[in-house]
Amino acid sequence: MNQDTEKKTTVPEAKPQKTPAPKKDGHKPPLRINLHIVFLSLIIITVAVIAFKLYKWNKGVPSDYDPNFQTDAFDVEVLDSIIPLAPDKLEGHEDDGVTTILCLGNDPFSLNREEAHGLANQIAAKSGATVYNGSFTGSTISAAHPSYNDGYWMDALSLSYLAKGLCTGDFEQILAAAYYSYDPDFVPTVEMLQNLDMNSVDIICIMYDGIDYIQKRPSDDPNDPHSIVAYTGALRTAIEAFQETYPFIRIVVMSHTFCHSISEEGNFQNGDRTDLGNGTLSHYLQKELDVTSDCGVSWIDNFYGSINEDNYLNYMTDYIHFNAEGQELLARRFVECIFPDKAEAK
Numbered sequence: 001m002n003q004d005t006e007k008k009t010t011v012p013e014a015k016p017q018k019t020p021a022p023k024k025d026g027h028k029p030p031l032r033i034n035l036h037i038v039f040l041s042l043i044i045i046t047v048a049v050i051a052f053k054l055y056k057w058n059k060g061v062p063s064d065y066d067p068n069f070q071t072d073a074f075d076v077e078v079l080d081s082i083i084p085l086a087p088d089k090l091e092g093h094e095d096d097g098v099t100t101i102l103c104l105g106n107d108p109f110s111l112n113r114e115e116a117h118g119l120a121n122q123i124a125a126k127s128g129a130t131v132y133n134g135s136f137t138g139s140t141i142s143a144a145h146p147s148y149n150d151g152y153w154m155d156a157l158s159l160s161y162l163a164k165g166l167c168t169g170d171f172e173q174i175l176a177a178a179y180y181s182y183d184p185d186f187v188p189t190v191e192m193l194q195n196l197d198m199n200s201v202d203i204i205c206i207m208y209d210g211i212d213y214i215q216k217r218p219s220d221d222p223n224d225p226h227s228i229v230a231y232t233g234a235l236r237t238a239i240e241a242f243q244e245t246y247p248f249i250r251i252v253v254m255s256h257t258f259c260h261s262i263s264e265e266g267n268f269q270n271g272d273r274t275d276l277g278n279g280t281l282s283h284y285l286q287k288e289l290d291v292t293s294d295c296g297v298s299w300i301d302n303f304y305g306s307i308n309e310d311n312y313l314n315y316m317t318d319y320i321h322f323n324a325e326g327q328e329l330l331a332r333r334f335v336e337c338i339f340p341d342k343a344e345a346k
Contacts, residue, residue: 080300099203101201104162107137111137126343137183139211141217142217142233148173166193198246216277236291252338254330254333257303257326272309307322
């Protein structure tokens with residue numbers, strides 16, 4: 001067969017396919033998410049956050065510290081424990097309408113007793129109460145001997161003996177000791193206590209300085225919590241005697257303040273750092289707080305809250321005694337704690 005006569009077979013030309021139009025039912029094709037891109041984005045974000053935090057940490061925070069700044073603030077927690085008298089303690093007691101306070105203690109009350117800036121007088125002025133000052137210079141809370149010794153008559157003026165005299169009415173030893181002394185205020189003070197009507201007293205305020213610590217009296221006796229030769233034993237004995245005999249009287253113990261002791265060489269020794277054999281001054285403070293808590297009476301913290309290691313030069317005349325500003329501060333603290341309404345009105 002000739003090629004010319006061969007039929008030429010022709011392949012039909014393919015027509016381009018048309019993309020089908022989307023359906024008109026409102027649905028679009030599903031969106032495809034590339035997980036690789038998502039993971040990469042998360043990694044980038046994480047690295048950026050870490051870099052920012054590292055930069056901020058490395059840069060630090062501006063400090064407000066000023067090396068030249070000085071302050072009198074004492075950055076401690078004041079340990080006041082103010083406990084009101086239970087109402088049932090007043091049952092059967094007739095109120096005379098006059099607030100009467102009896103102050104017992106030593107030098108904080110006894111020095112400048114006739115002056116307007118004396119501690120008892122300032123308490124009276126700031127509170128409006130009638131205040132009796134039953135303090136004796138140089139006396140202690142604890143006794144030096146477990147039983148009375150005429151050779152050491154000052155024991156009769158210690159707190160447990162005063163409490164016994166006020167609760168029993170027997171002032172024989174106390175008055176004899178006052179006559180032995182050379183202090184002209186001792187006998188009149190004992191006579192005042194003898195004649196005082198305790199039924200008229202509303203508050204007994206007790207404050208001694210750090211003399212028990214300085215005289216190296218034992219802070220406590222673990223075998224006898226009522227030992228009068230121990231600081232806490234004598235305090236506990238006195239408080240419980242008052243509570244039993246005069247349950248209607250509120251008892252307030254004002255703690256000692258900061259003070260120094262004097263070494264054998266005549267040098268001042270910081271009371272909060274020097275253990276004279278029975279603990280530091282703050283140890284005595286904690287023991288006193290323990291007793292007042294056990295007995296359920298009010299306790300005002302003067303060691304941290306009034307005259308402390310940071311400010312004592314402003315309020316003391318020597319290693320232990322107070323100037324007029326110090327006595328005013330102590331009186332103000334007492335009124336703020338016990339008569340807050342009157343303190344706010346000042």
